[in-house]
Amino acid sequence: MENNTAKNSALGTSSISYGRPVLIMGSGSIVGQMEDEGPLSGSFDKVSDDKNDMFGADSWEKAESALQKEAVAITLSKTGAETRDIRYIYAGDLLGQNIASSFGLVDYQIPLFGLYGACSTCGESLCLGSMCIAAGYADRVISLTSSHFASAQKEFRYPLEYGGQRPLYASWTVTGSAGFLLQNVNASGKSVSGRPIKNEYEGKYQKKIGITGITGGRIEDFGIKDSFNMGCAMAPAAAWTIATNLKDFGRKPQDYDAIFTGDLGSVGQEALFKLLQQESIDISDRHYDCGMIIYDAEKQDVHAGGSGCGCSAVVLSAHILPKLAMGDWKRILFVPTGALLNKTSFNEGQNVPGIAHGVVIEALDGE
Numbered sequence: 001m002e003n004n005t006a007k008n009s010a011l012g013t014s015s016i017s018y019g020r021p022v023l024i025m026g027s028g029s030i031v032g033q034m035e036d037e038g039p040l041s042g043s044f045d046k047v048s049d050d051k052n053d054m055f056g057a058d059s060w061e062k063a064e065s066a067l068q069k070e071a072v073a074i075t076l077s078k079t080g081a082e083t084r085d086i087r088y089i090y091a092g093d094l095l096g097q098n099i100a101s102s103f104g105l106v107d108y109q110i111p112l113f114g115l116y117g118a119c120s121t122c123g124e125s126l127c128l129g130s131m132c133i134a135a136g137y138a139d140r141v142i143s144l145t146s147s148h149f150a151s152a153q154k155e156f157r158y159p160l161e162y163g164g165q166r167p168l169y170a171s172w173t174v175t176g177s178a179g180f181l182l183q184n185v186n187a188s189g190k191s192v193s194g195r196p197i198k199n200e201y202e203g204k205y206q207k208k209i210g211i212t213g214i215t216g217g218r219i220e221d222f223g224i225k226d227s228f229n230m231g232c233a234m235a236p237a238a239a240w241t242i243a244t245n246l247k248d249f250g251r252k253p254q255d256y257d258a259i260f261t262g263d264l265g266s267v268g269q270e271a272l273f274k275l276l277q278q279e280s281i282d283i284s285d286r287h288y289d290c291g292m293i294i295y296d297a298e299k300q301d302v303h304a305g306g307s308g309c310g311c312s313a314v315v316l317s318a319h320i321l322p323k324l325a326m327g328d329w330k331r332i333l334f335v336p337t338g339a340l341l342n343k344t345s346f347n348e349g350q351n352v353p354g355i356a357h358g359v360v361i362e363a364l365d366g367e
Helices: 058-080 094-108 121-134 147-158 200-205 230-249 263-277 308-326 343-347
Strands: 009-011 017-032 088-092 112-113 141-147 176-184 208-215 257-261 286-287 329-334 337-339 352-358 356-363
Touching: 017 058, 017 121, 017 200, 017 230, 017 356, 058 094, 058 141, 058 147, 058 176, 058 263, 088 094, 088 121, 094 112, 094 141, 112 121, 121 141, 121 176, 121 208, 121 263, 121 308, 121 329, 121 356, 141 147, 141 308, 141 337, 176 308, 200 208, 200 308, 208 308, 230 263, 230 329, 230 337, 230 356, 257 263, 257 308, 263 286, 308 329, 308 356
Parallel strands: 088 112, 088 141, 257 286, 257 329
Antiparallel strands: 009 017, 017 176, 017 208, 141 176, 208 356, 329 356, 337 352
16 A cells, blocks of 8 residues: 555645545446436446335345445446455445445445445545545545435335325435445555456546545535425535635636536525525536436426435446546536435424535546
C-alpha cells in the first residue's frame, strides 16, 4: 500500500482533491422487476425472477440482505477479485441498525464499516472508501448500498396491506443494490492467489474511470415536516454541496459534463434549481436526477420519481459509469441525496433534514 497523503489536497471548507485518482475497477448491480421495466431495462447485471422481489428469502428484510450479498458477488466476479483482496467494505441501507448490510455481508468475513446517510449512502460510501485508499490505508475496498421498496415501506410508511394513498409529490423506493470495487492506481494487478484483477471499463471500452475528488455533505434543515415530500427536504442539501464543490474546486457548472443528484425527483429538482439560482448558479442544462432516470414517470406509477439508497447506486453502476467509459462524458459530479428521518423523529413531529455528498468521477487518459 502506497501513502499518497502528500499529494492530496484539502480544498476550501469541505472538499478533497486526490493527487492520484482512485480507480473504480468495476461494479455489480441487481434490481427488482419494476426497475428493469423502466428506461434502463437490460442495463442491470441481474434482475429478480419473481414478481414480489423476494430474492429467495422469506421476508422483505432478508430479501434486501440477499441484494447486498449478490451485488458483492457480481462485483467480485466481474473483476476477478477475491474476498481476501478486499481490505474493507463501506456499506449501509435504510433499515434499523443497518441490518440489510450486516446480515447480508456477514459470510464474506471482510471488515465492515456500517454507514447511514439515508439515500445519500452511496455517495458517503464512495467518499469514505476513496479517502481510505487515497490516504494509503488500503489497496482495495468495496463501497455498497441497497434499498427495497417493501422493506422501506415497512420501516418508514404504512403496511402495504393498508393500501394508503401517496401524494403526487411522493417518490417510489427503488428495489436494488450496487457495489463498487475501488482500487489504488498503483496496486498490484493480481489477486492474492495470483489471478489477474480486471478493470471492467478498460476491458470493455478501453477507458479507465476514477474518483478524483470529493465534497463532504452538510446537514441542511429547511423546516419541512412532510416525510412524503423528501425531494424538497433534500434539495437544500444538494444545493449546498453542489455550490460548495464549485467554490472549493474553483469550478463552474460548465466544468462538469453532467451533474447527477440521487433522488430529488421532479419536485425536488425544481426546488434545487431555485435554490442554486439564489447563488447565481445555473445547472439546468446539465442536471440529471437518478430518481427521474430509473423510471418512466408517464408509464410507471411512481409519481415524482425513484428514491432509496439503491436508486443512485444502481443508476451509477448501470448507466453513468458505462457512459463515462464510452466517452459520452469526461467529468461528472455525482451527488446522492438523503433525508435524515426515522419513525421516532417523524412521530415526534420533528423536521426532515437532508444531506448530500459529492463525488467527482472522471474518465481517465493515460492512467
